[in-house]
């Protein structure tokens with residue numbers, strides 16, 4: 050089953066072609082980071098307009114690289130949510146139009162399900178069930194994952210996401226957007242221990258997080274002063290250590306609480322090298338295994354959407370449903386499509402129940 054995946058939920062236009070027998074055949078990504086940088090964050094209207102410019106040429110490119118034409122496709126997967134409404138509409142409308150023209154299903158994919166399942170694309174994929182630590186710019190969640198669509202929320206952030214804490218602190222330090230990679234780079238030359246930031250909810254006894262206090266703590270440190278390069282690096286180091294300490298402690302606690310032996314890390318913050326090495330050390334100490342997507346598939350991309358959509362379409366096909374809950378079967382009319390800027394992952398139906 051050959052599936053085109055389209056990701057346009059935020060500031061990257063990601064396209065990919067996935068085949069259920071042959072694996073990932075092609076992928077392409079256009080990042081809008083340079084365009085949004087001047088504004089210190091994503092400008093939704095600019096994001097939508099740029100997706101419109103990029104999506105069709107990138108679709109042509111991945112199909113060409115996969116040696117396929119639109120006529121070879123069995124389905125199209127697009128990010129239905131959560132994300133920026135206008136940006137989501139670009140991917141959804143292109144997917145629905147192409148699917149209509151070809152007479153194939155278009156399936157809306159939950160962006161976080163894409164992230165969650167992306168480690169299954171790695172050379173060494175984890176088996177179900179596992180604990181997933183989902184750490185992106187908009188979400189910080191621990192989930193118990195029993196299968197495709199079988200997600201139970203174990204804990205989540207009560208305020209800012211981990212990526213948001215990186216991004217907001219980077220802004221305070223004048224490091225631009227996105228902040229995670231900039232903080233991580235700077236932290237390498239920072240001195241451990243010069244600044245000590247709080248570890249919010251570290252010992253709260255549950256699996257929830259809170260990161261909004263960190264940016265306040267950094268603001269108190271900075272106090273509007275112009276900082277020298279070493280001080281900035283030391284603060285970056287302190288911030289990274291605080292976030293990573295909490296993520297590692299809670300992820301390990303989730304593994305203990307569920308009695309599972311596998312932890313999967315997904316989402317943009319999962320690209321952080323310090324987080325990875327700390328998790329690897331904790332896993333070795335406690336006797337569980339950690340799985341990561343390859344670095345390029347940590348941040349937003351089309352491959353994870355093509356993959357999650359293909360799994361759902363294939364599962365529906367195996368159960369005798371032509372569309373797998375795809376848009377052709379839903380909505381007010383046969384060709385209607387929808388986007389969901391806000392969408393709870395735990396509310397997703399298991400793949401097997403879609404038929």
Ligand code: KG4
Nearest residue numbers: 185186187212229230317318320321348349
């Ligand atoms: O998953 P993602 O690409 O987009 C969302 O769905 O949010 O995650 C983006 C987030 C941003 O907050 C970015 O600062 C953070 O991931 N990020 C990192 C790193 N690379 C990206 N945070 C820490 N260290 C990194 N190396």
Ligand code: ZN
Nearest residue numbers: 164185348349
């Ligand atoms: Zn994402």
